[in-house]
Amino acid sequence: MDSGLLTSYGPVDGIPELRALVGGLFGVGAESVVITSGGSEALHLALLCLTDPGESIQLPRPAFPGFRQLAQLAGLLVTRYDVPTQAVEHAPALHDGIAVVCTPHNPLGTVTSRGSVGVPGRRVIWDVSHALVYGDNMAEFCRGLQDPDVVIFSFSKLLRVPGARIGCLVAKSQELIGAVNAVKTHMSMSASMPSQLIALRLLSDPATPDALYKRHEELSGLRTLLTQAVTGRTGLSVAAGLAGTHLYCESPRGDDPWQVLKDRGLVGLPGYVFDSAVPGVRLCFAQEPGLIRQVMERLV
Numbered sequence: 485m486d487s488g489l490l491t492s493y494g495p496v497d498g499i500p501e502l503r504a505l506v507g508g509l510f511g512v513g514a515e516s517v518v519i520t521s522g523g524s525e526a527l528h529l530a531l532l533c534l535t536d537p538g539e540s541i542q543l544p545r546p547a548f549p550g551f552r553q554l555a556q557l558a559g560l561l562v563t564r565y566d567v568p569t570q571a572v573e574h575a576p577a578l579h580d581g582i583a584v585v586c587t588p589h590n591p592l593g594t595v596t597s598r599g600s601v602g603v604p605g606r607r608v609i610w611d612v613s614h615a616l617v618y619g620d621n622m623a624e625f626c627r628g629l630q631d632p633d634v635v636i637f638s639f640s641k642l643l644r645v646p647g648a649r650i651g652c653l654v655a656k657s658q659e660l661i662g663a664v665n666a667v668k669t670h671m672s673m674s675a676s677m678p679s680q681l682i683a684l685r686l687l688s689d690p691a692t693p694d695a696l697y698k699r700h701e702e703l704s705g706l707r708t709l710l711t712q713a714v715t716g717r718t719g720l721s722v723a724a725g726l727a728g729t730h731l732y733c734e735s736p737r738g739d740d741p742w743q744v745l746k747d748r749g750l751v752g753l754p755g756y757v758f759d760s761a762v763p764g765v766r767l768c769f770a771q772e773p774g775l776i777r778q779v780m781e782r783l784v
C-alpha cells in the first residue's frame with residue numbers, strides 16, 4: 485500500500501475520483517458529494533447541519549435506531565410517523581420542518597417515492613442506504629432534489645463492506661455541502677483513505693453492476709421464499725415490503741413472535757424492534773442461500 489495514504493490526511497470531502505463516480509450513480513456532479521465514514525456519519529452530519537438544537541424532527545416508526553439516537557444527540561425533539569407494515573409503498577404525511585424518510589425502509593422494505601413528500605420548504609433527509617444504486621434508480625430519484633434536501637447512503641450494504649466504513653452524503657445546496665465539510669473536519673476529517681480506495685476499486689470494476697443485479701435478484705427470490713415459509717408455517721405476519729434485506733415479523737395473535745421463532749431454533753432481535761409499536765422480530769436474509777434453506781427446513 486502507498487504509505488502516503490496513511491501518513492497524511494485525505495481531502496475532507498473524499499477522493500475526487502470516488503466523488504465523481506458516486507456523483508454519477510446519483511446523477512449529480514462531484515461537487516454535490518461528500519464521502520463519509522459509513523452511512524452513520526452521513527446521517528450525523530445531515531442532522532447537525534440541517535437543524536438547530538431544540539427543533540422537532542419527524543422520524544419513521546419502526547426505524548433504524550440511529551435516527552432517534554443521533555437526533556437526540558443533536559438536541560432535537562423526536563416525533564414519529566408510523567410506517568404501515570402491510571404496504572409496499574408509503575407516502576408519509578409530514579409536517580413542515582424536518583423529517584427523515586428511509587427508502588427502502590429498514591426493517592419493513594417499504595418504498596417511498598421522492599415526489600410523494602417533496603413540498604418546498606420542507607427539509608427531508610432521505611436515507612437510501614438499502615437501495616440498489618445502479619442503473620437509473622438513484623439518478624432518477626435525485627432529479628429535482630429540492631435545495632434543502634439531503635440524500636445519505638451507506639456502501640456497507642451495497643458493496644458488502646460494512647467494515648470499510650464508507651458512505652456518502654449528497655446535496656444540491658453548496659452552502660450545505662460547505663457546512664457539512666466544516667463540521668466533518670472535526671469529526672472524521674477524511675473517511676479512511678484505504679477504505680475509499682477499496683470503494684473506488686469496487687465501483688470502477690466493470691463486473692460490479694452485473695454482480696449487484698444478480699445479487700438483487702437472488703435476494704428478491706430469498707425474500708419471497710422466506711416470507712412464504714414464515715407466514716405459512718408459523719402464523720406470523722410478515723411486512724409486505726419490496727426491497728432491502730430484512731423480513732419484519734409480528735404476531736396477529738398477540739403472542740411473542742420472537743418466542744414463536746425461537747421455539748423453532750431461529751433467533752432474531754427480540755422486543756420492540758427498532759422502536760416499533762408492538763413486539764416484532766427482524767430477520768436478515770442477506771445470507772448464503774444454503775443458510776436460508778436450513779432456516780426453511782426448521783420452519784417445517
Ligand SMILES: Cc1ncc(COP(=O)(O)O)c(C=O)c1O
Binds near residue numbers: 590611
Ligand atoms: C437505514 C440505515 N441507515 C444508516 C445505516 C448506517 O450505515 P453504516 O453501517 O454504513 O454506518 C444503517 C445501518 O444498518 C441503516 O440500516
